[in-house]
Amino acid sequence: MTQLNSKVPTGPVPLMWSNYKATCKLVNPANKRKLDIIVVGTGLAGASAAASLAELGYNVKIFCYQDSPRRAHSIAAQGGINAAKNYQNDGDSVYRLFVDTIKGGDYRARESNVYRLAEVSNAIIDQCVAQGVPFAREYGGLLDNRSFGGAQVSRTFYARGQTGQQLLLGAYSALSRQIAKGTVTLYNRRDMLDVVLVDGKARGIIVRNLITGEIEKYFGHAVVLGTGGYGNAYYLSTNAMGSNASPIWKAYKKGAFFANPCFTQIHPTCIPVHGDYQSKLTLMSESLRNDGRIWVPKKLEDAEKCRNKQLKANDIPEEDRDYYLERRYPAFGNLVPRDVASRAAKERCDAGYGVGSGFAVYLDFADSIKRLGRETIEARYGNLFQMYEKIVNENGYESPMMIYPAVHYTMGGIWVDYNLMTSIPGLYALGECNFSDHGANRLGASALMQGLADGYFVLPYTIADYLAGEIHTKRIPTDTAEFNEAEKNAKNTVEKLKAIKGKQSVDVFHKKLGKIMWEYCGMGRNEEGLKKALELIPQLKKEFWQDLKLPGGTDEFNPEIEKAGRVADFIELSELIVRDGLNRRESCGGHFREEMQTEEGEAKRDDENFAYVAAWEYKGENAEPELHKEQLEFKEIKLATRNYK
Amino acid sequence: MDLTLKIWRQKNAKTKGEFVTYQISGISPDCSFLEMLDQMNEKLIRENDEPVDFRKCPVSFDHDCREGICGMCGLFINGRPHGPDEAITTCQLHMRKFKDGDTIVIEPWRSRAFPIIKDLLVDRSAFDKIIQAGGYVNVNTGGVPDANSILIKKNNAELAMDAAACIGCGACVAACANASAMLFVSAKVSQLALLPQGKVESKERVQKMVRTMDKLGFGNCSNTYACEFECPKSVNRSNIARMNLEFIIAKTCTEKETVRIAGV
Ligand SMILES: Cc1cc2nc3c(=O)[nH]c(=O)nc-3n(C[C@H](O)[C@H](O)[C@H](O)COP(=O)(O)OP(=O)(O)OC[C@H]3O[C@@H](n4cnc5c(N)ncnc54)[C@H](O)[C@@H]3O)c2cc1C
Ligand code: FES
Numbered sequence: 001m002t003q004l005n006s007k008v009p010t011g012p013v014p015l016m017w018s019n020y021k022a023t024c025k026l027v028n029p030a031n032k033r034k035l036d037i038i039v040v041g042t043g044l045a046g047a048s049a050a051a052s053l054a055e056l057g058y059n060v061k062i063f064c065y066q067d068s069p070r071r072a073h074s075i076a077a078q079g080g081i082n083a084a085k086n087y088q089n090d091g092d093s094v095y096r097l098f099v100d101t102i103k104g105g106d107y108r109a110r111e112s113n114v115y116r117l118a119e120v121s122n123a124i125i126d127q128c129v130a131q132g133v134p135f136a137r138e139y140g141g142l143l144d145n146r147s148f149g150g151a152q153v154s155r156t157f158y159a160r161g162q163t164g165q166q167l168l169l170g171a172y173s174a175l176s177r178q179i180a181k182g183t184v185t186l187y188n189r190r191d192m193l194d195v196v197l198v199d200g201k202a203r204g205i206i207v208r209n210l211i212t213g214e215i216e217k218y219f220g221h222a223v224v225l226g227t228g229g230y231g232n233a234y235y236l237s238t239n240a241m242g243s244n245a246s247p248i249w250k251a252y253k254k255g256a257f258f259a260n261p262c263f264t265q266i267h268p269t270c271i272p273v274h275g276d277y278q279s280k281l282t283l284m285s286e287s288l289r290n291d292g293r294i295w296v297p298k299k300l301e302d303a304e305k306c307r308n309k310q311l312k313a314n315d316i317p318e319e320d321r322d323y324y325l326e327r328r329y330p331a332f333g334n335l336v337p338r339d340v341a342s343r344a345a346k347e348r349c350d351a352g353y354g355v356g357s358g359f360a361v362y363l364d365f366a367d368s369i370k371r372l373g374r375e376t377i378e379a380r381y382g383n384l385f386q387m388y389e390k391i392v393n394e395n396g397y398e399s400p401m402m403i404y405p406a407v408h409y410t411m412g413g414i415w416v417d418y419n420l421m422t423s424i425p426g427l428y429a430l431g432e433c434n435f436s437d438h439g440a441n442r443l444g445a446s447a448l449m450q451g452l453a454d455g456y457f458v459l460p461y462t463i464a465d466y467l468a469g470e471i472h473t474k475r476i477p478t479d480t481a482e483f484n485e486a487e488k489n490a491k492n493t494v495e496k497l498k499a500i501k502g503k504q505s506v507d508v509f510h511k512k513l514g515k516i517m518w519e520y521c522g523m524g525r526n527e528e529g530l531k532k533a534l535e536l537i538p539q540l541k542k543e544f545w546q547d548l549k550l551p552g553g554t555d556e557f558n559p560e561i562e563k564a565g566r567v568a569d570f571i572e573l574s575e576l577i578v579r580d581g582l583n584r585r586e587s588c589g590g591h592f593r594e595e596m597q598t599e600e601g602e603a604k605r606d607d608e609n610f611a612y613v614a615a616w617e618y619k620g621e622n623a624e625p626e627l628h629k630e631q632l633e634f635k636e637i638k639l640a641t642r643n644y645k
Numbered sequence: 646m647d648l649t650l651k652i653w654r655q656k657n658a659k660t661k662g663e664f665v666t667y668q669i670s671g672i673s674p675d676c677s678f679l680e681m682l683d684q685m686n687e688k689l690i691r692e693n694d695e696p697v698d699f700r701k702c703p704v705s706f707d708h709d710c711r712e713g714i715c716g717m718c719g720l721f722i723n724g725r726p727h728g729p730d731e732a733i734t735t736c737q738l739h740m741r742k743f744k745d746g747d748t749i750v751i752e753p754w755r756s757r758a759f760p761i762i763k764d765l766l767v768d769r770s771a772f773d774k775i776i777q778a779g780g781y782v783n784v785n786t787g788g789v790p791d792a793n794s795i796l797i798k799k800n801n802a803e804l805a806m807d808a809a810a811c812i813g814c815g816a817c818v819a820a821c822a823n824a825s826a827m828l829f830v831s832a833k834v835s836q837l838a839l840l841p842q843g844k845v846e847s848k849e850r851v852q853k854m855v856r857t858m859d860k861l862g863f864g865n866c867s868n869t870y871a872c873e874f875e876c877p878k879s880v881n882r883s884n885i886a887r888m889n890l891e892f893i894i895a896k897t898c899t900e901k902e903t904v905r906i907a908g909v
Contacts, residue, residue, distance in 0.1 A: 130789035141796030173781035180777040
């Protein structure tokens with residue numbers, strides 16, 4: 001059994017990072033030039049890491065599957081990014097951001113990592129402003145803030161409803177600057193198929209050139225993954241169509257542990273599902289909960305009339321509305337964390353109070369418009385209202401929006417130590433694809449913070465600690481046995497998929513998988529359902545490998561091939577998600593085990609038995625994965641029941 | 646809805662393309678344009694076993710976020726970039742904008758600087774090259790001042806944000822009779838010129854970016870502003886004026902004069 005060593009520095013939590021920086025190994029500039037680093041992913045995590053590493057003098061190769069690095073799905077983040085600046089003088093501090101993040105994550109994250117995240121958060125804002133990111137400003141010229149769920153301070157920085165776009169374009173500009181200098185080489189339209197290990201260390205990757213279909217090999221002294229989340233295992237999610245788990249899944253199969261896969265986040269405010277043909281779900285930013293009030297009809301008959309379109313939301317009098325979040329959680333009201341808000345919506349809809357198709361609740365701006373004027377609301381969320389109207393064909397200013405929870409983010413991911421290194425030496429994971437900072441539930445505006453913290457301010461230090469020992473390693477040619485073997489495997493997989501010649505398209509399988517996952521491993525999970533999923537998924541896997549139909553050639557641009565590889569991996573990953581969910585017999589954060597709840601329907605955590613990170617080790621095609629437990633130590637924060645009442 | 650689709654099919658960059666007609670029925674007006682194409686591709690897969698003819702294989706098109714922000718999608722629909730709606734990307738366009746029985750013509754962006762890769766897919770890396778030429782502030786990670794030490798007038802921040810909303814989809818180029826990239830380039834030039842952080846290098850930046858744009862084969866601006874009209878993010882033509890001003894100042898004025906005219 002491989003021993004899990006989280007490499008958390010010794011000493012008091014608040015001093016760990018400064019001590020680490022003061023004592024970690026460095027690589028001198030002349031040696032940096034001799035070292036190659038592969039970065040997969042051009043999102044906030046990958047782009048910021050690549051730019052920063054190249055500035056330091058390393059040779060960087062960066063990969064993405066889109067046509068341009070600027071398209072990474074970080075671009076879609078709307079609401080904002082947290083930092084402990086306390087510009088509002090409302091009592092914020094690094095310590096408070098740390099506490100909120102641990103608590104928001106339902107005490108399932110590592111203190112040391114989260115403290116470091118809070119600590120570097122302020123530098124991120126400084127960096128982005130220096131790059132020219134046009135954050136929202138007050139009249140006096142200072143930066144403006146808004147509030148997000150799970151916090152009672154206003155610490156979220158934003159650029160209208162396009163914060164992710166602006167931050168990513170900032171990182172993309174820093175990356176572009178390095179590409180122009182020749183310190184970063186960009187490989188766009190490349191799909192990563194495998195990681196190559198030489199003598200147990202990560203030394204390269206195998207990719208498919210999406211335009212030519214060719215399989216290519218690349219060497220790096222270290223490999224960094226910043227490939228985003230795996231929410232698309234559920235088919236419908238707020239992720240991009242191409243978002244996938246294949247790079248981390250392949251890393252898992254090569255020996256990197258996968259941590260807490262069942263911690264998936266269902267976001268409360270998304271546009272509801274409206275048809276079978278639907279390909280994705282659209283998020284309505286959490287920031288809307290600053291000014292929008294969530295409700296359903298108080299009377300069952302009103303809800304039914306709303307569903308049959310006999311009654312309009314605006315015609316329901318105030319006293320017949322149930323503002324259920326304000327009712328149940330008076331202290332946080334509409335700003336409770338996401339998992340709590342999502343479950344509350346599901347609870348109301350399951351009880352028959354849903355509107356629209358029955359799986360929707362109202363998000364109402366009438367009060368804010370009355371209080372602040374339509375112009376203010378428009379200035380704050382104009383693009384979101386426009387997006388809503390384009391999709392649903394209804395005007396959110398005039399009548400309440402309809403929303404419902406949807407799969408959005410994955411807290412689980414590749415297990416990493418304090419250095420962000422996976423259990424494979426020389427392989428790193430940053431951003432959403434690692435498990436590190438958000439425990440069982442991520443707070444709004446914290447993923448952007450984490451992606452940029454990892455890339456700009458953490459990895460550039462921690463990777464040196466490893467590479468200092470690699471300065472004598474010569475570049476390894478990519479025609480060695482290890483590279484050739486990995487290349488052969490990748491080619492075989494493509495050929496195998498093509499050779500099935502079945503009847504059903506990739507999308508059909510992906511939809512089937514999504515239905516299983518949403519039904520049995522969605523907002524509420526129970527033993528029986530999870531066990532059922534553990535039967536259904538292997539059946540689906542079998543069916544996939546017997547009945548897939550893959551049109552088109554393998555030596556040309558053919559998206560069906562990428563999709564097939566991704567769905568094959570999603571099917572396997574889903575099994576692990578379910579297995580992890582079954583193992584975790586407690587409710588915490590996004591993982592709600594229906595058997596474990598209080599009388600009021602709140603999540604019941606079990607700290608005695610489950611205050612650990614579940615890190616799964618791959619044991620081969622037909623073997624069960626092995627569970628390793630990283631016990632979570634709480635030195636700074638006392639474990640307590642989350643209370644948002 | 647039942648529709649006739651005339652779609653540009655082209656096997657790869659080297660072959661010649663042609664329009665191929667397809668029929669599709671039972672499309673919901675509430676589905677998006679790309680979801681309509683998904684359904685057509687699904688039908689092609691279902692109905693054709695090992696098709697040798699690439700025209701019976703699914704149609705290739707670029708897309709990713711499907712929520713109007715990544716800028717990856719971009720189809721020329723019935724003669725308009727992103728189709729018959731205002732301030733919208735192809736992925737946000739919904740079928741309710743069409744009528745039952747309509748014929749819809751679907752083409753890729755057409756511009757010398759955006760060569761066709763396959764079917765409806767084009768190579769827009771020219772845009773990345775323009776940004777690489779100078780679309781950034783020269784700062785390294787770390788060692789920057791506190792964010793609130795740089796005061797920015799709210800109005801300037803808003804204008805910069807208006808320009809920065811560009812998603813780099815290329816609709817402006819596709820809309821322009823000269824295939825000019827002025828709106829795209831000016832959006833970045835403006836965003837940075839409007840902010841004190843970017844002002845420092847604005848002279849060099851505008852020259853480098855414009856030079857690169859010209860070199861990559863984009864045409865000239867003849868002030869018809871189809872670009873602004875078709876831009877999914879409504880990026881304003883005033884950015885072009887600002888860029889021209891920046892460019893003239895950079896070209897003709899000495900350092901001292903620049904300070905006086907532009908208030909750098
Ligand atoms: C709609 C939406 C709104 C959000 N809003 C917020 C918000 O307001 N605040 C907040 O903090 N967080 C928000 N989030 C979460 C946050 O945006 C993401 O968690 C974060 O941006 C992820 O960044 P990343 O760099 O890890 O990955 P991504 O940005 O997803 O980048 C992944 C990169 O990996 C590459 N890649 C993936 N697979 C492969 C492969 N097989 N081969 C090659 N390359 C590959 C892709 O090309 C891409 O470049 C939001 C998320 C969504 C979906
Ligand atoms: S797919 Fe991203 S903008 Fe259309």
